[in-house]
Amino acid sequence: MSKLWKESYALNIKEIDNQHIELFKILEELLNAMSQGQGNQVVLKIINNLENYARMHFGIEEKYMQKFGYEKFQDHFEAHQYFYKKMAECKQAFQSNNLIVTKDLMDFLNKWIVKHICGTDTLYKELFIQNNVR
Ligand SMILES: [Fe+2]
Ligand SMILES: [Fe+2]
Numbered sequence: 001m002s003k004l005w006k007e008s009y010a011l012n013i014k015e016i017d018n019q020h021i022e023l024f025k026i027l028e029e030l031l032n033a034m035s036q037g038q039g040n041q042v043v044l045k046i047i048n049n050l051e052n053y054a055r056m057h058f059g060i061e062e063k064y065m066q067k068f069g070y071e072k073f074q075d076h077f078e079a080h081q082y083f084y085k086k087m088a089e090c091k092q093a094f095q096s097n098n099l100i101v102t103k104d105l106m107d108f109l110n111k112w113i114v115k116h117i118c119g120t121d122t123l124y125k126e127l128f129i130q131n132n133v134r
C-alpha cells in the first residue's frame with residue numbers, strides 16, 4: 001500500500017479504488033526514485049509506467065461514463081486530457097534534465113490526483129454504483 005493513499009479517498013467501488021491505489025503506488029515509487037537520485041533510465045521507466053497506468057485507468061472511467069450516459073462526461077474527459085498534458089510536461093522537463101521543474105510538476109500531479117479523486121471522481125460515484133460497478 002502506498003503512503004500517499006488514505007482510506008478517505010475511497011469511493012467504495014473496489015475496481016476503481018484499486019486503480020487509484022495503484023496510481024499512488026507508482027507515484028510514490030517515482031518520488032522515491034527521484035529523491036534517491038536513481039538513474040535516468042529508472043526514473044523515465046517509472047514516468048512511463050505512471051503515464052500508461054493513468055491512461056488505462058482514465059480510459060476505464062470514460063468507458064463506464066459513456067456507457068451509463070453520464071451528463072458530466074465532457075468535463076471529466078477534459079480533466080483527464082489536462083493530466084496527460086501536465087504529465088507530458090513533466091516527462092519533457094525530466095528529459096531536458098530540469099530536475100527542479102520535474103519535481104514541481106510531480107508534486108503538482110500528486111495534488112491533482114488527490115483533488116481529482118476526492119472531487120471530480122466522486123461525482124460519478126452514485127451512477128457507477130447504480131449500474132453495478134463494484
Ligand atoms: Fe479516477
Ligand atoms: Fe477521473
